[in-house]
Amino acid sequence: MYDTVAAVVDPELRIVTIDDLGILRDVTVDGSHVTVTITPTYSGCPAMDVIRADIRHALGAAGYDDVEVVTALRPAWSTDWISSAGRDKLAEAGISPPGPSRGPVALTVRVRCPRCGSPETEELSRFGSTACKALWRCRSCEEPFDHVKAL
Incomplete structure (x- = not known):
C-alpha cells in the first residue's frame, strides 16, 4: 500500500x-x-x-x-526530508539539490553546479521554473540550472 x-x-x-x-x-x-x-x-x-x-x-x-x-502542516516540511535517492535524482536531472540544514537557519555558502560540480556559481533569480526553485548559473561551464530552495 x-x-x-x-x-x-x-x-x-x-x-x-x-x-x-x-x-x-x-x-x-x-x-x-x-x-x-x-x-x-x-x-x-x-x-x-x-x-x-x-x-x-x-x-x-x-x-x-x-x-x-x-x-499536515506541522511540522513544516524541510529540505532535510528529501531522501538521498531524491537528491541524486535531482542532481542527475540538472537540478541542484539543497544541502542538509545545520541549525535553525540554513545558510548555503556554495551551490555546486549539478553538471560539472564547480562551486563557482551565481544566483540569477530567486524565482525559477517553479516557486520552490531559484535560477542559478555556473561560472565554469556557463550552464544555467535550477536549485531547490532550502526551506
Missing part, C-alpha cells in the same frame, strides 16, 4: 516521487479505508491538488476507492 502511494510522481519535478521529496508522511489502512498524510513543500504550493488527485488515482487503480488525503 505504502509503495503504491510512494511511487506517485511530483507534478512539478517529474523526476522524483512524493516519497523522494519527503512530502509523503504516512499511509494507514483501516478495513477498506485508506488515509494518506502529506505535507506540502510550502503552504501555498500549487501542486498539492494534483498530488491529492494522483494519490487517489494510484490507490483507485490498486483497488482502493475509499481514500482520504490529509494535509
Whole structure:
C-alpha cells in the first residue's frame, strides 16, 4: 500500500516521487479505508491538488476507492526530508539539490553546479521554473540550472 502511494510522481519535478521529496508522511489502512498524510513543500504550493488527485488515482487503480488525503502542516516540511535517492535524482536531472540544514537557519555558502560540480556559481533569480526553485548559473561551464530552495 505504502509503495503504491510512494511511487506517485511530483507534478512539478517529474523526476522524483512524493516519497523522494519527503512530502509523503504516512499511509494507514483501516478495513477498506485508506488515509494518506502529506505535507506540502510550502503552504501555498500549487501542486498539492494534483498530488491529492494522483494519490487517489494510484490507490483507485490498486483497488482502493475509499481514500482520504490529509494535509499536515506541522511540522513544516524541510529540505532535510528529501531522501538521498531524491537528491541524486535531482542532481542527475540538472537540478541542484539543497544541502542538509545545520541549525535553525540554513545558510548555503556554495551551490555546486549539478553538471560539472564547480562551486563557482551565481544566483540569477530567486524565482525559477517553479516557486520552490531559484535560477542559478555556473561560472565554469556557463550552464544555467535550477536549485531547490532550502526551506
